[in-house]
Amino acid sequence: MSSILPLTLSNAYVKRRGKTLIGPIDLSIEAAELTIIIGPNGAGKTTLMRAMHGLQRLTSGVLEFACSIDDARQAQAFVPQNPIMMRRSLRNNLIYPLQLRGVSKSAANAQADDWAQRINLRHALDQSAPNLSGGEKQKVAVARALIREPELVFLDEPCANLDGHATRDIETMLLAERAARRTIVMSTHNLGQARRLATRVIFMLGGCVHETGRADAFFDAPQTPEAAAFLTGDIV
Amino acid sequence: MDNIWDGIKAAVYLLVTFDRDLMEITLRSLQVTLSAVAISSFVALPFGAWLAIRRFRLRRAAIAVLNALMGLPPVVVGLVVYLLLSRSGPFGVLDLLFTPAAMIIAQVIIITPLIASIAHQAIRELWAEYHDLLISMNTTSGQRIRTLIWDGRRALITAALAGFGRAIGEVGAIMIVGGNIDHATRVLTTAIALETGKGDFALALGLGFVLIFLSLLVNFATHALGRTERGKFW
Ligand SMILES: Nc1ncnc2c1ncn2[C@@H]1O[C@H](COP(=O)(O)OP(=O)(O)OP(=O)(O)O)[C@@H](O)[C@H]1O
Ligand SMILES: [Mg+2]
Numbered sequence: 001m002s003s004i005l006p007l008t009l010s011n012a013y014v015k016r017r018g019k020t021l022i023g024p025i026d027l028s029i030e031a032a033e034l035t036i037i038i039g040p041n042g043a044g045k046t047t048l049m050r051a052m053h054g055l056q057r058l059t060s061g062v063l064e065f066a067c068s069i070d071d072a073r074q075a076q077a078f079v080p081q082n083p084i085m086m087r088r089s090l091r092n093n094l095i096y097p098l099q100l101r102g103v104s105k106s107a108a109n110a111q112a113d114d115w116a117q118r119i120n121l122r123h124a125l126d127q128s129a130p131n132l133s134g135g136e137k138q139k140v141a142v143a144r145a146l147i148r149e150p151e152l153v154f155l156d157e158p159c160a161n162l163d164g165h166a167t168r169d170i171e172t173m174l175l176a177e178r179a180a181r182r183t184i185v186m187s188t189h190n191l192g193q194a195r196r197l198a199t200r201v202i203f204m205l206g207g208c209v210h211e212t213g214r215a216d217a218f219f220d221a222p223q224t225p226e227a228a229a230f231l232t233g234d235i236v
Numbered sequence: 237m238d239n240i241w242d243g244i245k246a247a248v249y250l251l252v253t254f255d256r257d258l259m260e261i262t263l264r265s266l267q268v269t270l271s272a273v274a275i276s277s278f279v280a281l282p283f284g285a286w287l288a289i290r291r292f293r294l295r296r297a298a299i300a301v302l303n304a305l306m307g308l309p310p311v312v313v314g315l316v317v318y319l320l321l322s323r324s325g326p327f328g329v330l331d332l333l334f335t336p337a338a339m340i341i342a343q344v345i346i347i348t349p350l351i352a353s354i355a356h357q358a359i360r361e362l363w364a365e366y367h368d369l370l371i372s373m374n375t376t377s378g379q380r381i382r383t384l385i386w387d388g389r390r391a392l393i394t395a396a397l398a399g400f401g402r403a404i405g406e407v408g409a410i411m412i413v414g415g416n417i418d419h420a421t422r423v424l425t426t427a428i429a430l431e432t433g434k435g436d437f438a439l440a441l442g443l444g445f446v447l448i449f450l451s452l453l454v455n456f457a458t459h460a461l462g463r464t465e466r467g468k469f470w
Contacts, residue, residue: 055368078372084365087387096383097373 004065004072004151005031005183007052012061014051021047022207023061029152032181034174036194036215039204040236045187046081048204049154052185053078076152081160083141085129090121093129093140097148115143119169134161142170146177153177155186159193171196191231195219203227205236239437246438247445258439262446265423268336268410269403272343273351277396280348284355284395285381285388288363299356305349310342314409317342321413334415339423342409347399354398358391359384390461397461401454405447 006028013023022044029035029052037045050056052063054073065072077097086093094115095108103111116122119139124132129140142158155174159167167190174197177184188194194201198215203222211218211227222228226236250258287298319325321333321341332338362384370380385392407425414421416430424447431440 053372055371073374078368080368084369086366086369086383087362100373100375100379 003031004067004075005029006066007072007152008062008064009052010062010064012051012063013059014047014056015059020207022051022204023059025061025209027202027209027212029183029185030200031151031183032178033199034178034184034186034197035200035202036198037185037187037202037204038189038191038194038230039210040230043204044207045204046156047207049078049156049185049187053154072152075150076154077145077148077150078154079138079141079145079156079158081156083137085132085137085140087130088128089126090116090129090132090140091125094144094147097144101148111147115147118173119143120165135163135166138162139166139169142173146173146182150182152183152185155184157187157189159188159190167193203230205230243437243441247440247442250438250442251445255439255442258442258446260419261422261424261427261443264336264421265404265425266450268339268423269343269400271336272340272347272403273396273400275340276344276348276351276399277392279344280352280399281355281385281392281395282381284352284357285359285384286377287352287356288359289377289380289384302349302353302356306353308346308349309408310346310406311408311412313345314342314412317345317409317413333413334417334421336414336421338413339410339421342413343403343406346406346409347403350402351395351399354395355388355392358388358395362388362391394458394461397454397458401451404450404454 008028009025011023012025014021015023025048037048039045047056051058053076054063054069055078063069086096088096091109091112094112095103095105098108098111112125113122116125119142121132121136121139124136129137132140138158138161142155145153145155159170162170171193174184174186178197178199186197195215201211201213201215201218202209203211203218203224203226205226211222211224213223218227219231222231230236287295287302317338318333320327321330321338322328323333332341363380366384366387370383375383405425407429410421410423411426411429414423414426416422416426422430424443428440428443428447431437431443
């Protein structure tokens with residue numbers, strides 16, 4: 001793996017019609033970390049991840065990778081808050097990113113079988129994806145992002161609509177990816193999940209990175225009163 | 237009244253006996269129109285998709301022009317194609333006037349804007365849905381267009397069917413450029429016009445039934461596609 005990481009944002013802003021959505025932001029994402037972004041609704045988690053992935057242009061500031069932007073784009077994936085299902089079968093959704101790369105049909109199908117197994121949807125492979133339940137779609141979106149083995153994956157609240165079983169399926173997958181040293185950036189409102197998965201934490205508030213650090217240190221002893229309050233469930 | 241009743245009886249007789257003239261004219265109609273629909277779709281579907289995903293300065297103007305072209309009076313299209321193909325015209329050397337090829341050209345000009353416009357509409361909706369996904373997967377423009385055309389195929393078939401419906405029933409333009417020559421360029425609509433003028437209602441009505449049947453078939457197909465669309469069948 002030729003690494004695209006670290007990713008660094010310097011003095012980055014995203015503004016819309018004069019309103020600052022996020023910024024100023026300075027941070028870096030290191031290889032093989034599982035970074036969890038937490039923070040209240042509207043804090044800018046989604047906007048930050050879209051900006052890092054390139055779906056949202058920075059109004060000012062710099063986004064850099066260890067390689068060219070074009071190479072970096074090839075090596076990352078993004079799972080949005082609301083999964084987008086292509087109007088195809090589940091199988092064809094899973095193999096789509098592989099087809100883009102010219103992977104042979106049989107190899108792609110074998111991988112689709114494997115990933116469908118991991119998300120417990122093997123029985124639904126030939127079902128039309130837009131007809132799946134909300135939680136099933138979310139699992140498919142995660143599998144479709146991971147299937148082409150990107151170096152860097154962004155997941156925006158991947159377990160938001162999932163029940164306990166499905167959440168565990170996804171967490172198991174993410175822990176396996178973490179163990180395989182894949183770099184993951186993920187937002188969640190589930191603090192228990194954040195504790196289970198994170199190696200690093202970014203706490204966002206009002207469009208800025210309010211506090212960031214190693215996960216164990218952050219959860220044991222947050223440095224700012226706002227982060228401490230957020231962790232104990234107070235409204236910040 | 238008797239006239240009409242006799243005409244209907246004779247028409248049914250022509251139909252059930254697969255009358256040679258009637259078959260020949262019907263097949264030529266289908267050949268001309270299906271060729272036109274195929275050529276138009278080949279151009280209009282990718283163009284509609286391209287227009288939907290591409291942001292450029294004159295995009296709104298291009299869409300306005302497309303919609304205006306959709307309203308071109310077919311007779312005028314026929315006139316222009318006639319002038320272009322006539323002996324003294326710029327394409328006179330090709331010797332295409334009064335051939336099925338000339339009729340195909342006229343129909344292509346008439347239905348391409350229609351198919352492109354409907355395709356553009358459908359693809360634009362799908363693009364809004366797929367935008368983030370296809371951008372995120374770092375797809376090329378070609379991959380985007382192919383994906384949108386494939387996943388939007390039901391709506392695009394509907395667009396092609398609309399083109400077929402418009403072309404098969406068109407009479408003015410193909411009368412001018414085809415000339416309604418027996419055994420050469422006579423098609424359903426021009427034959428009906430001619431036979432009605434001559435007072436031969438049997439053949440005119442028989443051909444009319446075929447035309448109505450084809451139109452209904454297209455409508456049913458469109459309707460059925462709309463239903464699978466809503467039921468998200470394939
Ligand atoms: N396209 C946009 N135009 C204007 N404002 C926007 C746009 N996108 C986001 N915002 C605003 O930016 C702020 C941050 O939004 P964002 O979606 O990043 O928050 P979030 O932290 O992901 O929230 P949640 O936890 O609810 O998902 C919000 O106040 C939102 O209203
Ligand atoms: Mg969000």
